[in-house]
Amino acid sequence: AITYYQERYRPQYHFSPERNWMNDPNGLVYAHGLYHLFYQHNPLGDQWGHMSWGHAVSRDLVHWQHWPVALWETDEVMIFSGSAVLDVYNTSGLGTLDNPPLVAIYTGHYKTMEKQAQHLAYSLDRGRSWIPYAGNPVLDIGERDFRDPKVFWHAPEAQWIMVVALAAARKIQIYASKNLKEWTLRSTFGPAGAVEGVWECPDLFPLLVEGEPGSVRWVLKVDVNPGGPTGGSGSQYFIGYFDGSRFTPEEPVAVGQAHARWVDYGADFYAAITWFGAPGEDLYRLWVGWMNNWLYAHAIPTSPWRGQLSLARRVSLRRIGGRLHLVQAPVPSLSTLRQRYWAIENQPIVGEQRLAIQGKTLELIAAFVVGKARVVGLKVRVGEGEETVIGYEVATQRIFVDRKRSGLVAFHPKFATRKEAKLPLEEGKLRLRVFVDWSSVEVFAGEGQVVFTELIFPKPESEGVVMFAEGGEAHLVSLEAWELASGWKA
Numbered sequence: 001a002i003t004y005y006q007e008r009y010r011p012q013y014h015f016s017p018e019r020n021w022m023n024d025p026n027g028l029v030y031a032h033g034l035y036h037l038f039y040q041h042n043p044l045g046d047q048w049g050h051m052s053w054g055h056a057v058s059r060d061l062v063h064w065q066h067w068p069v070a071l072w073e074t075d076e077v078m079i080f081s082g083s084a085v086l087d088v089y090n091t092s093g094l095g096t097l098d099n100p101p102l103v104a105i106y107t108g109h110y111k112t113m114e115k116q117a118q119h120l121a122y123s124l125d126r127g128r129s130w131i132p133y134a135g136n137p138v139l140d141i142g143e144r145d146f147r148d149p150k151v152f153w154h155a156p157e158a159q160w161i162m163v164v165a166l167a168a169a170r171k172i173q174i175y176a177s178k179n180l181k182e183w184t185l186r187s188t189f190g191p192a193g194a195v196e197g198v199w200e201c202p203d204l205f206p207l208l209v210e211g212e213p214g215s216v217r218w219v220l221k222v223d224v225n226p227g228g229p230t231g232g233s234g235s236q237y238f239i240g241y242f243d244g245s246r247f248t249p250e251e252p253v254a255v256g257q258a259h260a261r262w263v264d265y266g267a268d269f270y271a272a273i274t275w276f277g278a279p280g281e282d283l284y285r286l287w288v289g290w291m292n293n294w295l296y297a298h299a300i301p302t303s304p305w306r307g308q309l310s311l312a313r314r315v316s317l318r319r320i321g322g323r324l325h326l327v328q329a330p331v332p333s334l335s336t337l338r339q340r341y342w343a344i345e346n347q348p349i350v351g352e353q354r355l356a357i358q359g360k361t362l363e364l365i366a367a368f369v370v371g372k373a374r375v376v377g378l379k380v381r382v383g384e385g386e387e388t389v390i391g392y393e394v395a396t397q398r399i400f401v402d403r404k405r406s407g408l409v410a411f412h413p414k415f416a417t418r419k420e421a422k423l424p425l426e427e428g429k430l431r432l433r434v435f436v437d438w439s440s441v442e443v444f445a446g447e448g449q450v451v452f453t454e455l456i457f458p459k460p461e462s463e464g465v466v467m468f469a470e471g472g473e474a475h476l477v478s479l480e481a482w483e484l485a486s487g488w489k490a
């Protein structure tokens, strides 16, 4: 039996390493019925360092099993972020057609030279063990900030495409290859949108627009650190077209924070990449992000691990109010964790009302009519002097998440914050889907076009849920809630 998931703040249904440091998810690949998750990991300590790839697998993106470290740093290079593919046609020659290789494409960070270059490693035993490719590096342009390759198969030209960041230049480069070993530069994108900090962890993928048959757009996701929506690290996206060489945004994007479109308006969603080869890829992609922020990642009060992931999410494209939006929802398999159930319907809300619902691991689905209220919303993890507030300000049409009094906040001066985002109501209604865990809250608002991912560190006893309306009466249309079981498997 394992007991490590009982520690204070230990995520119950979000991924965290058993012990020590983690940052970005890496090498997400679906193969042989398993979702592989690799991640930036220090196997030797709870601060960033000795970067290696930790490894875990899941059949449903909810229950995870830890596997041994897949790629260890060497004397010369640290294993930085990257992706992985199943090379079904054995284009790389690293396996055979009968036993196609899994190939990881990652950044080798050269410790003593000022250099980053792209490397390969491969597995011939379904991901259990990994062999660094003898011909590394496979892509070396002598750059110092050249990292985070994300590779996918582009069927129209039967070749591999890599998006990779020229971090300091705020540029994304697109390379093509027939064999994963030789790469040719095709184009460069950027700077555009948010450029205050370096650009990292790009991803590029096509999606059908929901409800518009035959209509395809490409999403280019680029992270920025610092200069995210709340300061610190953040994640932006561009919607456009990809012709096999070049990404062209649908609407021109000027340089500047004000022109960025944010994947997440909370402080703690970074470095997400999509799963390679997952089922159902036309209408949505699956991704997961690092639930943390470089501002204070080293200081968060958890032990013996430091770092955790967001929920695995479906990402799709939908036209809302005439404009295409990236829309996110947690993976449907999460509902297998649902246990104790509460339902409330059709009630006026005046002031603060404590509900019968309570717990440290909760899913809440709510619909409100704002009525005469100035502010309406929910509070979760409510206890003595503690609350995390999810509210809607009617006059400004802004939704906010306030963690100023969410629990332990003093470990870093930039942690106690309130975040907000514009969200027009749907026929006077506000819809929220909220996931609460031992040290996080994730809010999917409206149709999922506005998301907040936030760490919180409340007392274990803070289990209350409150609904509230300020400045006038609001109306609760419905509220369903479930206590969620732990997703951990020994």
Ligand code: FRU
Pocket: 023, 024, 040, 051, 080, 081, 082, 107, 147, 148, 200, 201, 271
């Ligand atoms: C993003 C990042 C990547 C890099 C990795 C190093 O969080 O800075 O750009 O590859 O972390 O751990």
